[in-house]
Amino acid sequence: DVKVTQSSRYLVKRTGEKVFLECVQDMDHENMFWYRQDPGLGLRLIYFSYDVKMKEKGDIPEGYSVSREKKERFSLILESASTNQTSMYLCASSPMDHYEQYFGPGTRLTVT
């Protein structure tokens, strides 16, 4: 079974803090994704990566950055957390030639 894990299920941070969200997949997938999910807005893509050290902006990259130093790990960084970044963050991965994405359990981030 494909397994996508995220470092925390719940996280509380203060405004202005630097926040790291980690995602690890164990199926040697090329593609990895970071989404945020908000009520009424659905899943929105923040960043994605199709190879090690490669990254592409999604639909809402402002205020975020990413890092992919190893194939299995994709990190989302909030350089200076703000209250409007309070959300559920979901990581996903997929193989290169397959369209289905596998999701991690999500991290519910609260910024106070």
Add this chain to the structure above:
Amino acid sequence: GQNIDQPTEMTATEGAIVQINCTYQTSGFNGLFWYQQHAGEAPTFLSYNVLDGLEEKGRFSSFLSRSKGYSYLLLKELQMKDSASYLCAVRATYNQGGKLIFGQGTELSVKP
């Protein structure tokens, strides 16, 4: 622009059949996905359509009409455990990374 529409909420009775519609307007099309998401959990893949017609998988079926920009997910013999959010997603272009655009999701409540 890219737009995916699905009803926000639906209610159905245990044992019945329900159809969840999804319409899309995207700059291109390279496949449509349906995911199921139970409250507090990660989305899980249900179905994929890239050609017109019906794809059946047990109690779940998905239909696609590319000329109409329309899909539906059909759930038969509804069970209480089918209460969940159902997400429609479109792969708009053939590009690296397999980027998907998601609708806001349809919250299905199954009543006894």
